[in-house]
Amino acid sequence: xxxxxxxxxxxxxxxxxxxxxxxxxxxxxxxxxxxxxxxxxxxxxxxxxxxxxxxxxxxxxxxxxxxxxxxxxxxxxxxxxxxxxxxxxxxxxxxxxxxxxxxxxxxxxxxxxxxxxxxxxxxxxxxxxxxxxxxxxxxxxxxxxxxxxxxxxxxxxxxxxxxxxxxxxxxxxxxxxxxxxxxxxxxxxxxxxxxxxxxxxxxxxxxxxxxxxxxxxxxxxxxxxxxxxxxxxxxxxxxxxxxxxxxxxxxxxxxxxxxxxxxxxxxxxxxxxxxxxxxxxxxxxxxxxxxxxxxxxxxxxxxxxxxxxxxxxxxxxxxxxxxxxxxxxxxxxxxxxxxxxxxxxxxxxxxxxxxxxxxxxxxxxxxxxxxxxxxxxxxxxxxxxxxxxxxxxxxxxxxxxxxxxxxxxxxxxxxxxxxxxxxxx
Amino acid sequence: xxxxxxxxxxxxxxxxxxxxxxxxxxxxxxxxxxxxxxxxxxxxxxxxxxxxxxxxxxxxxxxxxxxxxxxxxxxxxxxxxxxxxxxxxxxxxxxxxxxxxxxxxxxxxxxxxxxxxxxxxxxxxxxxxxxx
Ligand SMILES: [Zn+2]
Numbered sequence: 001x002x003x004x005x006x007x008x009x010x011x012x013x014x015x016x017x018x019x020x021x022x023x024x025x026x027x028x029x030x031x032x033x034x035x036x037x038x039x040x041x042x043x044x045x046x047x048x049x050x051x052x053x054x055x056x057x058x059x060x061x062x063x064x065x066x067x068x069x070x071x072x073x074x075x076x077x078x079x080x081x082x083x084x085x086x087x088x089x090x091x092x093x094x095x096x097x098x099x100x101x102x103x104x105x106x107x108x109x110x111x112x113x114x115x116x117x118x119x120x121x122x123x124x125x126x127x128x129x130x131x132x133x134x135x136x137x138x139x140x141x142x143x144x145x146x147x148x149x150x151x152x153x154x155x156x157x158x159x160x161x162x163x164x165x166x167x168x169x170x171x172x173x174x175x176x177x178x179x180x181x182x183x184x185x186x187x188x189x190x191x192x193x194x195x196x197x198x199x200x201x202x203x204x205x206x207x208x209x210x211x212x213x214x215x216x217x218x219x220x221x222x223x224x225x226x227x228x229x230x231x232x233x234x235x236x237x238x239x240x241x242x243x244x245x246x247x248x249x250x251x252x253x254x255x256x257x258x259x260x261x262x263x264x265x266x267x268x269x270x271x272x273x274x275x276x277x278x279x280x281x282x283x284x285x286x287x288x289x290x291x292x293x294x295x296x297x298x299x300x301x302x303x304x305x306x307x308x309x310x311x312x313x314x315x316x317x318x319x320x321x322x323x324x325x326x327x328x329x330x331x332x333x334x335x336x337x338x339x340x341x342x343x344x345x346x347x348x349x350x351x352x353x354x355x356x357x358x359x360x361x362x363x364x365x366x367x368x369x370x371x372x373x374x375x376x377x378x379x380x381x382x383x384x385x386x387x388x389x390x391x392x393x394x395x396x397x398x399x400x401x402x403x404x405x406x407x408x409x410x411x412x413x414x415x416x417x418x419x420x421x422x423x424x425x
Numbered sequence: 426x427x428x429x430x431x432x433x434x435x436x437x438x439x440x441x442x443x444x445x446x447x448x449x450x451x452x453x454x455x456x457x458x459x460x461x462x463x464x465x466x467x468x469x470x471x472x473x474x475x476x477x478x479x480x481x482x483x484x485x486x487x488x489x490x491x492x493x494x495x496x497x498x499x500x501x502x503x504x505x506x507x508x509x510x511x512x513x514x515x516x517x518x519x520x521x522x523x524x525x526x527x528x529x530x531x532x533x534x535x536x537x538x539x540x541x542x543x544x545x546x547x548x549x550x551x552x553x554x555x556x557x
Contacts, residue, residue, distance in 0.1 A: 171486035
């Protein structure tokens, strides 16, 4: 049994997000420890809402990579740093969808009437790990990072059978799209190139993004004036043919947070509350479903969240999807009903998915451009959606300020969370 | 569940040349590899059965940063197989090109193609690979 209406609505009244990057070098987060990284996002969210720690009734903290954070029990490890000592708190995770799932958790906690003000925090520090003299950290080996990340995948069967995300989540949907819609792999490459031009241009417009150079600038930095030539060069090898390295995520460090309050009290804290209209989740064990372009684990939560929110795909003004492999901007925009099945590639070829386009998607640059800080990424995506809906996205503001946004995250491997956000008036 | 590990049973059977899955007593679906409930309907009414080892290769590629345990095998093919009994399975693929992308693309245009299971020892474990 499930019901679509909670007893009480809920709204996001404050958001925060750190710079996404590397704690060993990125200005803004350089030199912080994991607790301080989380606090930076959480205090920004509190400041944005005007609430103080004493006003928070309960807090939910997400974090995925315990092996690089050297942390579990995030509630106790961080409650005092956050000013939330002795308050109800928990550590939760649904891998890379963690802080998207947090919106639904907060909505249910408020909807039940048990608590009013909830702070949701996500933090992951994955490019380095602590050593014995705090707060120093040393770089994390990329192979080791993937070994422990694969603890989210089926260790009994799938991992011993060669489990590899780059072919599974990058190459196969790319090949499947080409096969189903009669496109050549050269055409797919052109689609992915143009998508990447937009991804990086958007990232440059987001000061907190990991990526600081658009593609022409990156190409020029190695003496190649033509970005298409650069795309096809040794600088962009195949991560798994026909998927190139630049079409993959950039794992990074970061934290995100948001404050959720009852919808009927939200106007006390902000002029523009962003309502949590609907959410749904699904879990699935595997990196392949029967239809590689329409996994049930994605389709079902989109449908469930739309139903709860009472919206149709045509109502969506802004879509955020989990593009840890960039092909999923295309595949999931079609699953979401935001782009027409088999036609969606045209929007990317024509570069219409940026903030100045008619079909904006992941305007912060997605999991490559903004970067992918696992448990913090869902909150980073919600941060972007809220900024866009409030007209506060700066140089990357979508001209038609979104009234309805849909945020999708896929947790490795797999948990999909979809949250529908709405602006009033 | 009895105290017997289905995972242990599966790997032991591979050593005898048998590939095990389960068949659901409620919905009739096959699940592979064998777990403790039907992967389609969730029913616990399942029986362990021997799989045919027949399938169709849907897609394959070769990862540029393979998991550490398979580094010595790189480059190798990793593909998506639809088993004759229905389940999809990702595993290593034998008998296909993994270096020449033109040849890989030419072969891609012929997919899906029939493949046959081949039990092979990889990184110290017997696993189910498929051969074109
Ligand atoms: Zn069944």
